[in-house]
Structures are given as structure tokens and as C-alpha cells.
Amino acid sequence: MGSKHTTFRDDQLDEYQDCTFFTSKEILRLHGRFRDLAPNIVPMDYTNNPDITLPSSVITAMPELKENPFRHSIVEAFSEDGKGNLSFNDFVDMFSVLSEMAPLDLKIIYAFKIYDFNRDGFLCEKDVEETVHRLTGEELRPEERRLVSQRVMEEADLDGDWKLSLIDFENMISKAPDFIR
Amino acid sequence: MSEGERARLMEEVEEKKKLIANIRNKPWRMKRRLKHLKEAQLFVDKFEGALGKGKGRKLYAYKVMMMKVLMGLPYGSIPRKTVPREEQDTAMDYSVLTDFNEKKRNWCRTYTLHKCSSNFKTFFTLTHHGYCKYSVLFYGYYNNQRTIGFLKFRLPLSYLMVGIGTFGYSLMVVIRTMAKNADVGGGDGEDSEFTFAWKMFTSWDYLIGNAETADNKYASITTSFKESIVDEQENQKDENIHLRRFLRVLANFLITCTLGGSGYLIYFVVKRSQEFANRDDLGWYEKNELEIIMSLLGLVGPMLFETIAELEEYHPRIALKWQLGRIFALFLGNLYTFLLALFDEVNAKLEEEKDIKNASIWFMKEYFANFTANNPNETGTPPPIEPADVIRGPCWETTVGIEFVKLTISDIQVTYLTILIGDFLRALIVRFLNYCWCWDLEAGWPSYGEFDISGNVLGLVFNQGMIWMGSFYAPGLVGINVLRLLTSMYYQCWAVMACNVPHERVFKASKSNNFYMGLLLLILFLSLLPVVYTIMSLPPSFDCGPFSGKERMFDVIIETIELDLPSFLGTLFSYAANPGLIIPAILLMVLAIYYLNSVSEAYKNANNELKKKMQMARDEEKNRRNNKDSTNQVMKDLEDLLPNRSNLPPPEEKKGQKPKVKPGAAGNAVNLQKDVSLASVNPNARGPVTQAPGPRAPGPGNSRGRGQGPPPRH
Numbered sequence: 001m002g003s004k005h006t007t008f009r010d011d012q013l014d015e016y017q018d019c020t021f022f023t024s025k026e027i028l029r030l031h032g033r034f035r036d037l038a039p040n041i042v043p044m045d046y047t048n049n050p051d052i053t054l055p056s057s058v059i060t061a062m063p064e065l066k067e068n069p070f071r072h073s074i075v076e077a078f079s080e081d082g083k084g085n086l087s088f089n090d091f092v093d094m095f096s097v098l099s100e101m102a103p104l105d106l107k108i109i110y111a112f113k114i115y116d117f118n119r120d121g122f123l124c125e126k127d128v129e130e131t132v133h134r135l136t137g138e139e140l141r142p143e144e145r146r147l148v149s150q151r152v153m154e155e156a157d158l159d160g161d162w163k164l165s166l167i168d169f170e171n172m173i174s175k176a177p178d179f180i181r
Numbered sequence: 182m183s184e185g186e187r188a189r190l191m192e193e194v195e196e197k198k199k200l201i202a203n204i205r206n207k208p209w210r211m212k213r214r215l216k217h218l219k220e221a222q223l224f225v226d227k228f229e230g231a232l233g234k235g236k237g238r239k240l241y242a243y244k245v246m247m248m249k250v251l252m253g254l255p256y257g258s259i260p261r262k263t264v265p266r267e268e269q270d271t272a273m274d275y276s277v278l279t280d281f282n283e284k285k286r287n288w289c290r291t292y293t294l295h296k297c298s299s300n301f302k303t304f305f306t307l308t309h310h311g312y313c314k315y316s317v318l319f320y321g322y323y324n325n326q327r328t329i330g331f332l333k334f335r336l337p338l339s340y341l342m343v344g345i346g347t348f349g350y351s352l353m354v355v356i357r358t359m360a361k362n363a364d365v366g367g368g369d370g371e372d373s374e375f376t377f378a379w380k381m382f383t384s385w386d387y388l389i390g391n392a393e394t395a396d397n398k399y400a401s402i403t404t405s406f407k408e409s410i411v412d413e414q415e416n417q418k419d420e421n422i423h424l425r426r427f428l429r430v431l432a433n434f435l436i437t438c439t440l441g442g443s444g445y446l447i448y449f450v451v452k453r454s455q456e457f458a459n460r461d462d463l464g465w466y467e468k469n470e471l472e473i474i475m476s477l478l479g480l481v482g483p484m485l486f487e488t489i490a491e492l493e494e495y496h497p498r499i500a501l502k503w504q505l506g507r508i509f510a511l512f513l514g515n516l517y518t519f520l521l522a523l524f525d526e527v528n529a530k531l532e533e534e535k536d537i538k539n540a541s542i543w544f545m546k547e548y549f550a551n552f553t554a555n556n557p558n559e560t561g562t563p564p565p566i567e568p569a570d571v572i573r574g575p576c577w578e579t580t581v582g583i584e585f586v587k588l589t590i591s592d593i594q595v596t597y598l599t600i601l602i603g604d605f606l607r608a609l610i611v612r613f614l615n616y617c618w619c620w621d622l623e624a625g626w627p628s629y630g631e632f633d634i635s636g637n638v639l640g641l642v643f644n645q646g647m648i649w650m651g652s653f654y655a656p657g658l659v660g661i662n663v664l665r666l667l668t669s670m671y672y673q674c675w676a677v678m679a680c681n682v683p684h685e686r687v688f689k690a691s692k693s694n695n696f697y698m699g700l701l702l703l704i705l706f707l708s709l710l711p712v713v714y715t716i717m718s719l720p721p722s723f724d725c726g727p728f729s730g731k732e733r734m735f736d737v738i739i740e741t742i743e744l745d746l747p748s749f750l751g752t753l754f755s756y757a758a759n760p761g762l763i764i765p766a767i768l769l770m771v772l773a774i775y776y777l778n779s780v781s782e783a784y785k786n787a788n789n790e791l792k793k794k795m796q797m798a799r800d801e802e803k804n805r806r807n808n809k810d811s812t813n814q815v816m817k818d819l820e821d822l823l824p825n826r827s828n829l830p831p832p833e834e835k836k837g838q839k840p841k842v843k844p845g846a847a848g849n850a851v852n853l854q855k856d857v858s859l860a861s862v863n864p865n866a867r868g869p870v871t872q873a874p875g876p877r878a879p880g881p882g883n884s885r886g887r888g889q890g891p892p893p894r895h
Contacts, residue, residue: 089211
């Protein structure tokens with residue numbers, strides 16, 4: 001137990017436990033993973049809350065995120081500066097929301113943010129097209145992609161402004177049977 | 182401190198405590214959460230002390246920890262503890278295969294009931310004149326003594342009851358599974374509201390970490406999109422209908438020819454095997470010709486059907502159903518031709534029996550005569566005849582059993598060989614010859630074999646049908662099949678991982694697996710027929726099997742009722758068997774079916790009405806928010822008729838309160854309206870958004886806000 005104490009103070013661990021869905025053991029393990037990404041930059045001792053951020057390229061190289069087509073957007077969504085540089089706080093936050101213990105509505109909010117590529121607060125048609133593009137690569141022709149995004153808009157847009165707001169998105173996703181990540 | 186202040190303070194403390202408990206559910210940045218957490222904790226500590234509670238945070242922390250421990254949170258989360266939705270539909274029909282595991286267990290139970298100790302070594306060397314014929318695998322092994330052993334186990338009765346009981350049990354299991362599937366899946370609902378949207382946002386699996394899996398996932402998502410696009414376009418396409426119809430008729434004609442051809446081929450081979458039975462110098466091929474031909478037909482037929490079906494140009498799901506239906510017809514045709522041929526043989530054997538009966542009586546007489554002639558001084562009964570010398574009747578049941586076992590074995594052999602050659606060798610050739618071949622073997626023809634789910638499931642279903650039919654005459658067949666299922670599972674598992682690629686068309690014949698269950702039920706019913714027919718009408722062999730010597734097999738039951746059960750039960754049964762009682766019972770059941778049918782139709786109609794209402798309500802909301810006229814003509818007319826326009830709903834703002842739009846949101850864990858701070862780019866620059874965006878001032882000249890129709894008529 002000796003080395004663990006020097007990473008975080010007890011009250012820090014308690015606070016993290018209250019603010020995320022993780023236990024102190026898991027938080028310490030996360031810190032280990034964070035450190036492994038860049039051992040030279042990330043200090044072992046976090047008792048005085050150093051303000052260290054890791055760039056998005058390092059984070060997206062993690063095996064859990066490597067194959068995800070939305071990894072850049074995910075990292076950007078959780079970063080404070082919006083460019084994908086994650087501090088340890090953001091790192092823990094990201095995994096807390098992505099974990100299976102997070103409730104559905106929290107995930108919905110973050111999912112909305114992840115799919116909103118141009119960060120305008122709505123899923124406009126271009127965002128949807130971009131999603132399709134990332135999911136299928138070059139397999140679908142551009143007009144097919146446009147058809148798909150148009151159908152999505154027709155299905156999910158409730159207020160007719162041809163953009164999906166959070167309300168629309170939430171309404172649509174909460175009825176989906178497969179929405180268990 | 183006054184009472185009011187105290188109460189207010191307590192309320193605030195409670196609020197802060199709730200905030201602390203729920204802070205992890207809020208969509209805030211970590212820093213913000215930490216800040217608020219610290220504030221809240223300080224507040225609670227300070228004022229809880231002041232309110233005299235004393236214990237303060239420690240107790241609270243203790244309570245929270247106890248709750249966590251009780252809910253198992255540190256060591257497991259709720260989602261991990263709840264049973265995963267086993268009926269969760271995935272793109273691959275693997276769930277159907279697990280149902281057969283249950284069947285396997287079922288068969289194991291009935292197998293042990295027979296108290297067999299089978300001779301497994303010899304069943305691979307099955308021939309007409311092999312040893313296996315006399316082993317416990319077959320019907321002929323069982324004696325017809327009424328009870329055997331110390332416990333007076335009634336063998337013949339149990340044989341019959343188990344045979345019929347397995348059918349009944351299987352029927353119950355299949356129907357129960359179908360009912361459960363229909364309940365969960367909600368039928369074949371293809372009319373989903375959000376098909377495209379769900380496909381887009383929920384199809385990616387966030388747990389994928391392997392590059393190859395990711396590639397497969399991309400491919401399957403693409404295919405799924407393409408399928409939906411094709412669906413969309415089908416509705417907008419119109420083609421040369423006459424050409425299509427002609428092609429379809431042609432295709433059906435060709436397929437009927439194929440089916441007829443295969444039926445005739447089997448008949449021909451059966452006739453030949455009857456001739457072979459009279460000869461003695463048969464090679465391995467001649468002995469097993471019938472079964473080999475049947476298995477090969479089962480292999481070649483579907484491929485032929487698929488190529489012919491290219492003419493038809495159906496939607497892939499419909500084409501799949503047609504394909505499965507045709508394969509089913511092929512199998513049925515083959516099986517029933519086989520059965521008819523078998524019946525011929527059985528009748529021939531029954532004729533033969535009569536002769537042998539006479540012959541064996543003569544033999545006995547002669548034996549006694551010889552014995553007394555050779556040993557004139559001995560009195561008393563002569564020793565029993567050596568069993569090997571006794572003339573035996575041609576036990577037709579064992580012959581039937583043998584035929585089924587041979588069929589199963591050759592089926593196994595053909596399947597395994599197909600996998601070996603068709604998948605493994607093919608994969609080897611494609612992988613290694615690719616380097617020195619003119620065209621790309623992997624991308625073009627032949628490429629790797631696809632794992633054909635529907636074909637494999639059908640194979641399992643047919644196999645089960647054969648087992649059902651044959652197990653009455655060859656009880657050991659069940660054991661053989663269990664072994665086969667076990668080995669085939671591992672073998673095919675290896676083959677799939679090593680040599681196959683996922684199927685290009687990732688969709689299912691039916692959403693809830695009921696299609697395959699329906700097939701299974703049909704096959705069960707069809708396999709039941711021959712067995713029941715033979716039990717009821719064919720006389721058992723006179724000297725072999727548990728029913729030997731009786732007129733009909735079910736005489737055992739009558740005997741038991743007469744001898745073993747109290748007499749009033751006998752009279753009861755005889756009354757119950759009266760046609761005058763049975764026919765009204767059947768009528769009653771028919772009426773019940775009709776009634777239940779109409780009730781379920783009524784429910785379906787009610788469902789549709791409700792769906793329509795919901796759709797209308799949603800459209801109305803949409804239109805009201807868009808400030809457009811109602812698109813529903815009826816509503817529009819009604820509106821025009823209304824004299825007083827102030828009956829309209831009160832004005833709403835664009836993103837304001839919409840509690841009715843969130844039927845599925847859980848509790849109040851997240852307050853959407855206030856904390857949509859994530860929508861902004863730099864949330865640290867502002868605090869939480871606590872008011873609805875946009876000015877609330879009504880538009881110019883519109884003194885009553887939005888949501889209105891045309892101005893009132895005067």
C-alpha cells in the first residue's frame with residue numbers, strides 16, 4: 001500500500017470516487033494507464049494536482065480506442081480546450097462515462113456531443129453524413145450516403161428545422177433496443 | 182435559530198447531500214464537479230454540526246459505502262449482475278444453435294432411461310451382416326418379457342411410453358419456445374420508426390479493440406446500410422413486371438423439375454437396393470448407395486436452387502425464405518420417398534415372416550424328434566436349442582432401424598467431408614496458390630467459403646427430424662447423434678475460425694427465430710406420423726423386440742390396464758375411448774382454436790389503431806411547433822369549423838418544457854434544460870445555461886404567440 005499513497009491523497013481519492021463511477025482501486029489503475037501513455041510527462045505524484053495534459057494523438061493510440069472510428073471526436077468531446085488534450089481529470093471523466101455503470105441519459109448527452117462534429121450544438125445533416133462516412137469508409141457512394149442521412153433526418157427530426165437537437169436525439173435513441181454500450 | 186430558518190437550512194443540507202450523491206450523473210467537467218463537491222461537502226459539514234446531528238460526514242460516508250457494498254458496486258455493477266438479454270437479437274443466428282443444446286440434454290435423459298450400454302466400437306462397421314445388428318442399439322435386442330429384473334421393470338410398456346413420450350415432450354418444448362419468441366420479439370415487426378437512425382448511431386460496438394474485428398464490423402455495417410438503401414429503392418423502383426413474372430414462373434418450373442428428378446432418383450436407387458439385398462457380393466458403395474445418394478442430393482440441391490433463384494430477383498430476405506422453403510421441400514420429398522420404399526420392404530418382410538413362422542415350428546418339431554430319436558432313454562425336456570441355431574424371423578423393425586442409422590452415419594460423413602474439402606482445402610488452395618495464379622483468388626472466385634448460417638441451421642433441423650423418426654426403432658441412434666453433435670460442434674467451430682469469412686448478407690429470415698422453430702415443429706409433426714402409423718397398424722415381428730407375439734404394439738398398454746391397474750380404471754378408459762366422446766372433444770378444440778384466433782386478430786387491430794393514434798399525435802406536435810397548418814385534413818376541417826379561436830393550446834417556446842417528449846428518460850437524474858453546457862465549445866468560459874435560449878418576446882404582430890392557425894373568421 002505504500003506506493004499508492006504517494007499518488008493521491010486520501011481525500012482526493014474520495015473526491016474522485018464521488019465524482020465518477022469508479023472505486024479508488026480503479027482510479028489508481030486508471031492513473032497507471034494514464035502514466036503508461038507518457039511516463040516522462042506524467043508524474044507519479046498527483047497530490048498537488050499538477051496540470052498536465054496529454055495530446056490527443058497519444059490518447060487515441062490506446063488499444064481501447066484505436067479501432068473506434070469516432071475516437072478523435074470522443075477525445076475532443078471530453079477535453080477542456082476542445083482540441084483533444086486530456087488532463088487526468090478529463091481522462092477519468094471519459095472512461096467513467098463510457099463505462100457500463102454510467103446511466104443511459106448521461107451517455108446520451110455525451111453521445112450527442114461525440115456525433116456533433118462541428119460543435120454547433122446540433123446534429124446537422126453534415127454531421128450525420130460524416131458519421132455515415134466514418135462507419136462505412138468508401139464503400140458507399142456519396143449519393144447513397146446522402147440518402148441515408150436524409151432518411152435519418154426525416155425519421156428523427158421532430159421540430160422540422162432539419163437539425164437534430166438533443167431532445168430529438170434523446171427521443172430517438174432511448175427507444176432503441178441496441179443502445180447498450 | 183428560529184424554526185423556519187432551521188427547516189430551511191435542513192432542506193438546503195438535504196439538497197446538498199442529494200447533489201453529492203448524484204454528482205457523478207451530471208454532465209459536467211471534472212473540475213466543475215470537484216469544485217461543487219467541495220463546496221457542498223463544506224456546507225454539509227458546517228451546518229450538520231450546527232443542526233446538532235454531530236456525526237456529520239462520517240456517518241453519511243458510512244451509509245454510502247454500505248449502500249455501495251450492498252449493491253455490490255465496488256465488486257460488480259448492476260448491469261453485470263442482471264441477466265443479459267439472452268434473446269438479444271444479433272445479426273448472426275447463433276442463438277438458434279443454443280436451443281439445440283437443450284435438445285441434446287433431453288435426449289441424454291431418454292437414452293439413459295433405456296439402461297443401455299452400447300457397443301460404440303462397432304457402429305462404424307455397420308453392414309447388413311455385421312454384429313451391430315444384434316446389439317442394444319436396435320429394437321431387436323429387447324426381449325418381450327413383460328417384466329424384467331428384480332424390480333419388475335416393465336420393459337415393453339416403458340419402451341412404448343418413452344417412445345411416445347419423447348414426441349409429446351418435444352412438441353411441448355418447441356411450442357413453448359415459439360410462444361416465448363413471439364412474445365419477446367413482437368412478431369416479425371419490420372415497421373420500425375427509426376431504422377436508419379438506429380442503424381447509424383447504435384451499430385458500432387465500442388468494445389472492439391482488434392483490427393480484424395473492426396474490419397468485419399465495418400463490412401457488416403456497410404452491408405446493413407446497403408440493404409436498407411435497397412429496401413428504400415425497391416419501393417421506388419418499377420420495372421418490367423411481365424419479364425419478371427415470366428422469369429419467376431420459369432424458375433419455379435425448373436425447381437419443380439429438380440424436385441421431381443430427385444424424388445425419382447431416390448425411388449430408383451431404393452429399387453436397386455432391394456435387388457442388392459438378394460445378392461451377397463456387395464462392395465461398400467452398393468451397400469450404402471441409398472444413403473450416400475440422399476446425402477449428396479441434400480448437398481447439391483440447395484446450390485442448384487440458389488443459382489436458379491438468381492433469375493427471380495427477389496428482395497434478399499424474401500429470396501432467403503423461398504430458398505429455405507425449397508430446401509425443405511427437397512428434404513421432405515426425399516425422406517418420404519425413402520420411407521415409402523422402406524414400407525415396401527417392411528411389407529415384404531412381413532410376408533416372409535409368415536413362411537418363417539411355419540418353418541420354425543417345423544424346425545422345433547424336427548429338433549424334438551431328433552433328440553428323442555437319438556436319446557431314447559432320456560425323459561424330460563430336451564435342452565433348449567442353441568440360440569445361434571434358432572431360425573429367426575426377419576425382424577423388420579431392426580431393418581428399419583438399421584436404415585436410419587446408416588442414413589445418419591452417411592449424413593455425418595458427407596457433412597464432415599464437405600467441410601474438409603469445401604472449406605478447408607479451398608482455404609488452403611486460395612491462400613497458397615494465390616501467389617502464383619493469374620487472377621486474385623481471394624477476391625474473385627473461388628475465395629474463401631462463407632459460413633452459411635441458414636443452411637447449417639436447416640441441416641440441424643433435418644438431422645433432428647431423422648433422429649425423431651428413427652429413434653423408436655433404434656434407441657441407440659440417440660446416443661450416436663449426441664456424439665455427433667458434440668464432435669461436430671468443435672469441428673465446425675474450428676473450421677469457421679480457420680477457413681470461413683462472414684456471410685455477405687447479414688440479415689435474418691425472421692426476427693425472432695420463429696421461422697426455424699416453425700420448421701422444426703413441422704418436421705416434428707411429420708416424423709411423428711410414420712411412427713404412430715406403424716405403432717397403430719403394423720403388426721410387430723413375431724419373435725423379436727419387446728412387442729413380439731402381440732397383434733399390435735399398443736396392445737401392451739391395454740394389457741397393462743387390464744392386469745396392473747385397478748378395474749375401475751379399465752372401465753374408465755374404455756368409456757373414454759368411445760368415439761362418441763372423442764369426436765365432441767375434437768369439435769370443442771376446433772371451436773376453441775377459432776375463438777382464440779379471432780381474439781388475437783382483435784388485439785392486433787387494436788394495436789394498429791393505437792399506433793396510428795400515436796403517429797397522429799406526433800405529427801400534430803410537429804406541425805404545431807413548426808407553426809404550420811395541420812397536415813391532417815380532418816383536423817384542418819375541424820379547425821375551420823371552430824367558432825372560437827381561443828380554444829387553441831397556449832403558446833410554447835421553441836426549446837422549452839417538453840416533458841411529454843421524453844417518455845423513456847430515467848427519473849430526474851439529468852436536468853436537460855438547465856445543464857446543456859456541453860453544447861458550447863468552451864464551457865469554462867460560461868457558467869451553466871440556466872435559461873432557455875432566445876428571447877421570449879412574441880413576434881411582431883402576433884399577439885398570441887405561436888401555434889396558431891389562420892386568423893379567426895368574423
